Amino acid sequence: MHPEVFAPSTGKLVMMSLCTFGLYVPYWFYRNWQAISDQEGGDIWPFWRAVFAPLWGFSCFPRLNSYVSSRRRQLAFPPLVLALVFFLLNFIANLSMFFPRNIGKNLWVIGLFTFVPLLPMNSLMRSYQQSLRMDMRRQDRLLVWHILIILFGGLLLLLGLAGIFLRG
Template identity: 35%
Template structure:
């Protein structure tokens, strides 16, 4: 199913679980689309396929299972099975993401969608460490990340205040 990763490059997008969570919450979930995009880029490069990462990320509600399944399958091939079923992660992420349609304050539950990416990213991190031990682990926030956290975090706090503090 997979071709060997390019020299020095991990098979999946590398990002720490903390950074993934912080960036997801502070960007109202948009970092999750970036997460899908980067994983589809790595998958396309590794498999030599004609996958279009942008569209797979844009329509992630339809392609999330396929992404999780590729992480699962790569783990099976390397003798490291994924601990949480791909279907459960896909269903959980899809349902939780759709909660943004709920009325105040229940739509806040959609912020928990990132929880369903964490097991897949933990597996990807384990697979990356085996396939490419010296790769950049992407655990630190860059200057751009800090800017996004500051701006997005401010909007998140203001939205929380607007939702839960009486007028």
């Protein structure tokens, strides 16, 4: 049996990650931990592993890579390197609370890009699913709530970025 991993289109992953201010990233991990749990069984708690994704990424990325490598798919970067970059982006983004206002106030912008290490893994999983001829339309479609999040979250994101860059 092949696990049905969660690999939305790259555009959807990027838009939802940016417009939810990074909250889509734990959702991506949650869905993939569910797939791992279905495949392996055992006491995997997908919710908590998604909440602590910066730490559990070191376990998630290699597992997902092992599923797709059975279909002769290769990841461009070692999974542990992707996990380390994901961890570091999260760490740096959260440093702002430890710096004075004038130094750390804009570090949150780095947090917007925590999805970047997910892109190679997501792309690899999409090719894996395509090689198995899985129907990925369900993962790719944008529902009404996706569109609303993109509209309102995108507006908030633009206002936040404008506030940073247009300050006089």
